[in-house]
Amino acid sequence: MGANAEPGPSAVVDTTDGGPAMRWVVTPLLAAFEPPMRWLQTKLGLRGLPYVFLLPTMAIFGLFSFLPALLNIYISFTGGASTILADRPFVGLRNYEALLACESIFVPKSCPVSGFGFWTGMWNTLLFAVIQVPIMTAVALATAIVLNREIRARGFWRALFFYPVMLSPVVVAVVWDWVLKRRGILNALMAEIAETRNALAAWGPLEMAAKIAALVVAAAIARRLWALRAKGAWAIPALVLCAGAAAWLVFAWDVRASVATQAWRPINWLADANSSWPFFWVVFVYTWSHLGFFMLILLAGLQAIPRDLYEAAEMDGTPKWRAFVRITVPLLMPTLLVVLVLSLIRAFQIFDEVYVLTGGGPGTATRMVIQEIYESAFVSDAKLYGVAAAASVLLAGVILVLTLVQLALTRRKAGA
């Protein structure tokens, strides 16, 4: 992943000894395997031994990754509720029909029952990915750029932004559920703000204070513009505009009306079926808890850009923003692409946070496709393993394409 300003992994432990745990527990334990492994070495020779070392990992991958991947396709062509493969009748494409036999896949209501759930989940997931990925990438990039500046205590800030990544989805959901309840702290805070605004609106000298403040700000901007008048023709019109705005603020601005507000009516953020709030908070909470991870990758990418490029640009008198557009953006592009695709892959697999936070509700507003697969296979009484497997195959197709793109990008980046 390129150079990093932090010490490499080698800083974790600076001795190779590993301390008493290594010396008294791990080493004797591993020494116990010495005789059988020595016997294997004499049997297989040096050529055969690497396969022995690979065996445990490959056995687990074989049994719990490759075998299921193949079985997935097979099960998607079978029906019934049995978990014994021999007892599952072959039904051909009927499971796929149950998912795809819609008049229009864009209208889940026109689908069979299983298709309704699947396409509802699919479109929700797609909507989630389309909204969440750009927001996450943008905020992670902004955070990484801020942290890449020469700020005090960078490690401290970076750790704080990363902290939510460490929390489990269940904990994250409990934390935010507690904040977002109808009688939770967010509604209390909003009510407090509304009250404060009304109290402010009733404050006697408010009008005068606000208008004087506006005049001071306008005067400061005007001074700056006046100083810039030699730089370009736009400064004088801007100055006129500034004066006009100041005049409007002083003579036409109804300060009290713009400060006063209605009393806050508590919103049931996570359960209000007549608004998009539940979906908004799902996006927000997910971004909140995963931002730090993508921020770290982008930060590593930023720190891999050679400093002397910026120094050279500075010596040429290049403005900061142009150095950003011409140096930072192109050199960060590979990392940015990896982050985009990686966050897209993850967004398509969203389940934990939403399941605990909203349970897919209200109604089906935040029901994602993994929840649909999970529930149709394991929660429903019908145990629709075949349909769930078919849905998984369709989802796996999407994730397969995305992952291949990501691997290609990572490889190109490593080669560049």
Place this chain on the structure above:
Amino acid sequence: MERAIAFLTRTRNPGRVGWTDILAYAYLVLGVLLILAPVVWLFVSSFKSQRALIESDPRFLPYEQVTAVLPGSSRPVNLVEWTAPDGTTRVFAQLRLSGANVVLADPAKPDETFQVPRRDTRPHETVRARFENYSEPTLGGGAAGTFRFGLYFGNSVFVTVVATLMTLAISSMAAFALAKYRFAGRDVFMLLIVATLLMPATVILVPLFIVVKNFGMLDSLWGVIIPGAATPTGVFLLRQYMLTIPDELIEAARMDSASEWKIYYKIVLPLALPAIAVLAILSIIWRWNDFLWPLVVLSRSETFTLQLGLSSFKGEMLDATHYLLAMTVLTLLPVTFVFAFLQKYITTGIANTGMK
């Protein structure tokens, strides 16, 4: 003081704080507020009484109603603060309500009752952290019967520790083979391991469940531990690091007729310890926070991990918020401590592998 201000305002260009610096710090402070405020709010709320939680008391500290047992009575009554018309405030016992009035009495003289308008009184409260929220579900007692914290905690620790040890052992062996041997099919193995990235548990949920069931590992912690023990991230992280260990060391050991196994655990493993530490931390976090796969495998509450216990507790116990919040704090504490002490290695480890 002067030096403190100079320290705080020092920037890249001494003597000049640019507006971009101000913006940057404003962004950081805002971000940290947004990140820490909900967690801190959960933490302080977890010390409040169930009544304060139901009433959604928005105050920061945990307040509790003060009660007193009056002489000649066995039932405790609430104390209130009454502001008399002359502006003085004193504490009285609230005997009962009477329309818009309350009947008060001096706690020392409970027979001399008098009525005052209810709006002139406030509950007499004191700050008290309720550690019972923590002790009752963990040590027993109270109404926390259904949340068996000790059991769930034990299950989580077992899964985390055993799975991590297993991951470390088998990943380091595979990484050793891939980094230090030339053998037929090495590239095929590498490709196969990368290919497992295409099959996350989320998209092979049903067949994985059927495989695990046929192995008889359903409702057993081993069904959670074993399928996830091999991780492509772990193998590549360790292989990448082992490539930097000089081959001469291994050759020298072979000259001394050390067996290959001995080379693995006496030479390569200790030298790869930094990378193994990173993988250990990552694995502990993954396993401790794992949710979907345990949810599929474990259906009996005796086998629940902490995450499952917490999520089902959240679903069913609407009237035990105080326990839920306290147990959530206990669940996030271990990761928080691990993070506080090892954050530098965690963040570099993740930035270097780019995976999770």
